[in-house]
Amino acid sequence: MFNSSHTNYKTFIKAVNNDETSCLEAVNHYLVEIERNKDLNIFLEVFDKDAKDQAVEIDQKIKQNNAGKLAGMVIAIKDNICYKNHKVSAASKIIENFESLYSSTVVKKLLEEDAIIIGRTNCDEFAMGSSNENSAFGKVLNPINNKMSTGGSSGGSAAAVAANLCNVSLGSDTGGSIRQPASFCGIVGLKPTYGRVSRYGLLAYGSSFDQIGPFSKSCSDAAKVLEVIAGNDKHDSTSSKKAVEEYTNINAEKKYKIAVPKEYLESEGLNPQVKTHFNQYLQKLKEEGHTIKEVSFPFLELMVPSYYVLTTAEASSNLSRYSGVIYGNRSSDAKEVATTFSKSRAEGFGPEVKRRIMLGTFVLSAGYYDAYYAQAQKVRRLIQDKTDAILKDSDLIFTLTTPDTAFESESINDPITMYLQDIFTVHANLAGNPAISIPATDLVNDMPFGLQVMTGHFEEDELFNFSQHLCNIGLAKG
Ligand code: GLN
Secondary structure, eight states: OOOGGGGSHHHHHHHHHTTSOOHHHHHHHHHHHHHHTGGGOOEEEEOHHHHHHHHHHHHHHHHTTOOOTTTTOEEEEETTBOOTTSBOOTTOSTTTTOBOSSOOHHHHHHHHTTOEEEEEEOOSGGGOOSSSTTOTTOOOBOSSOTTBBOOSSSHHHHHHHHTTSSSEEEEEESSSTTHHHHHHHTSEEEEOOTTTBOOTTBOOSSTTTOEEEEEESSHHHHHHHHHHHBSOBTTBTTSOOSOOOOTTOOOOOOOOEEEEEHHHHTOTTOOHHHHHHHHHHHHHHHHTTOEEEEEOOTTHHHHHHHHHHHHHHHHHHHGGGBSSSSBSOOOTTOOSHHHHHHHHHHHHSOHHHHHHHHHHHHHHSTTTTIIIIIHHHHHHHHHHHHHHHHHHHSSEEEEESSSSSOOBTTOOOSHHHHHHTTTTTHHHHHHOOOEEEEEBSSOBTTBOOEEEEEESTTOHHHHHHHHHHHHHTTSBOO
């Protein structure tokens, strides 16, 4: 029989091997739970039949001792990740009924290792947002407190894990869309180094920022999934040829040199209670023999503006394909080429996506290119250089993931305030470094908050080691 302890993958797979439960029982359990939690609006579609078929097949393989590394791990995918012959809509009306003709590299790799894909999760339209309220199919409710936002844009994926509707889920992170919802929902969320995971089959938002990564309850499950999805891919020229390490060999013994940028802690919107906890954690780390180094990162205020100039520019180009010609809804009022484009796009896209396409088109336009786009590129370089310089002297950068715990749903209605929510997360995307959010043990007003760890490029192993150490000494859960 499947029981609640089996939502932990390690416990589950042991139980399957001892014939105490099966993959099919697990899938049936999650399907019931998904149905029971329907009002949270987490899943846009559940692949019940496929998931059951897969489970039967994998149960067989386990019996024959030839199942893959992720045998029976039940995984939900964000609705911007392609899975052959399944719908992928980016939570947008413009491609609401689009069916993918091929599988993304991550899905292929998961299936090859016998993971089970249970469904596609709600998100902000085209991954643009920090609250999940930009989905064309309604917001997701935070399972911890339904009045609160899950964060975004991968709010459905975060909530699915937090509500125990799957073992693990995949999200995408362009400016924090894995780490911020992980922080708001009290789970682990990892954005790998840019180039560590193939973007083939991820609907593009900001191509020089986007990365796919896992949400999980534990560092070890995130490591397990990363080990499978990472690696070079001939379909993505920006994927790295660097060998994939064995992330699951977590070794939490080392004494670290930890950089703490003072500007983060002096940030205006920082919740004083969250700050007090964070300072206590630094004290504890010192007592454990680690070195805490206060550093200066003078670009904090420039990060959100440069991020939004660069990502909207990339988005305006990436989203031009949804024109009603090859992809996307075609307006019934379309008469010729111009109205096919304008009417189809006007009907299909939501307000935030339109705002960003216009902003991106503006910053790339001939008269303004140098003032905005080129300038933001220069700032990006300064941010990258400064981050490298800090990480030359330290092993990692340790901050909070967000300045506060989850905000109330629909409490933020101006775009700039919403953009400023990303102040601590966009750093890793601008610089390309890997970063993880793990839930602090303490709560503030009964809500969780995340601790963010960033390491040098392709040092995900250290990210896991240090995160596990935070858990071992009681500062974080995971
Ligand atoms: N909130 C950020 C944005 O709206 C990040 C989104 C993301 O990482 N996909 O751009």
